[in-house]
Amino acid sequence: MHMADALLSPAVGTALWAGTAAVTGYASKRLKREIDDRMIPLMGVLGAFIFAAQMINFTIPGTGSSGHLAGGMILAILLGSHAAFLVMASVLTVQALFFADGGLLAVGCNIWNMGFYACFLAYPFIYKPLAGSGQKPARILVASLVSAVVALQLGAFSVVLETLLSGKSELPFNTFVLLMQPTHLAIGIVEGFVTAGIINYVRSARPELLECMTMPRPLGASVSLRKILAMFVVLAVITGGVLSWFASTHPDGLEWSIEKVTGKGELPEMAQGIAPVLRRIQEKTAFLPDYNFKPAGNEPKKEAAAQAWPGIEAGTSAAGIIGAAIVLGLILLIGAGIRSFRGRDT
Numbered sequence: 001m002h003m004a005d006a007l008l009s010p011a012v013g014t015a016l017w018a019g020t021a022a023v024t025g026y027a028s029k030r031l032k033r034e035i036d037d038r039m040i041p042l043m044g045v046l047g048a049f050i051f052a053a054q055m056i057n058f059t060i061p062g063t064g065s066s067g068h069l070a071g072g073m074i075l076a077i078l079l080g081s082h083a084a085f086l087v088m089a090s091v092l093t094v095q096a097l098f099f100a101d102g103g104l105l106a107v108g109c110n111i112w113n114m115g116f117y118a119c120f121l122a123y124p125f126i127y128k129p130l131a132g133s134g135q136k137p138a139r140i141l142v143a144s145l146v147s148a149v150v151a152l153q154l155g156a157f158s159v160v161l162e163t164l165l166s167g168k169s170e171l172p173f174n175t176f177v178l179l180m181q182p183t184h185l186a187i188g189i190v191e192g193f194v195t196a197g198i199i200n201y202v203r204s205a206r207p208e209l210l211e212c213m214t215m216p217r218p219l220g221a222s223v224s225l226r227k228i229l230a231m232f233v234v235l236a237v238i239t240g241g242v243l244s245w246f247a248s249t250h251p252d253g254l255e256w257s258i259e260k261v262t263g264k265g266e267l268p269e270m271a272q273g274i275a276p277v278l279r280r281i282q283e284k285t286a287f288l289p290d291y292n293f294k295p296a297g298n299e300p301k302k303e304a305a306a307q308a309w310p311g312i313e314a315g316t317s318a319a320g321i322i323g324a325a326i327v328l329g330l331i332l333l334i335g336a337g338i339r340s341f342r343g344r345d346t
Helices: 010-034 037-053 072-079 081-099 107-131 137-165 173-205 207-214 226-241 253-262 274-285 314-345
Strands: 058-060 065-067
Touching (some): 010 274, 037 226, 037 314, 058 173, 072 137, 081 274, 173 207, 173 253, 226 314
Antiparallel strands (some): 058 065
């Protein structure tokens, strides 16, 4: 669901940038008061894992499209709404800046679509009431499925609204929404099952962590997170370094929907205004575009349809591991900054 700049007008893109910045400021302010310092490493390793997990597209049977995990529900359940939103914002910003996944103008939209709904709507108003305080596996599964589907449906519908408000007449509202919503329903169901699996593992390994998020209350000094931290570090390395080779070569749900409507997977990019400026900046910052090494010299870029599967590429492994490390470092830096500002206030 990573939007490209070509789908947005500057007005809509900057408006969502402003909205996302406001929510980021609010979340940071809340975390400054309430964050448990021991949760900061968990934020980092979860961000690294979600970065790697988003590299793996899975085929949606019968459509010719694919989808990937958003990860917002996993983050919200394990970290709480405010920390989860900051982690998701970090992941998507790193993807856009260094890997050209989603446009820079569209970063605000992408964070809003994949972060806001999961962290601030689906988690507190759907997951927590459904899962309850008992955190039984069956209730976790039901809550994960319903909340993940709702979050993805809201995100997909927002993509349609954002293109409509941007005046993209190539994507008529009714046709676009009828393609986007069913595709992301399937993605949401898969995300729900994966979310439930991860949360049930954490429940069995460290039930205190889920209890702290439910109450909420600080982690006790006796609660060790080493096992959980190690698991997500290993998952991030394996997912980004190896499993990313097995990503589906089909276009993702958004690209597929655009292609079905317009006959091509991308809309033409704007030639004037802020969009080309941001595109030139992204070309300079993205050292591993599309999660691979840049083509040498005039070597043409391989089309997705012509790529072999699995795509065993050193560049893909490098992108997965380096990107996860950048996300980890960025989140630890953000956590240190929040902790520093809190120290000044006391």
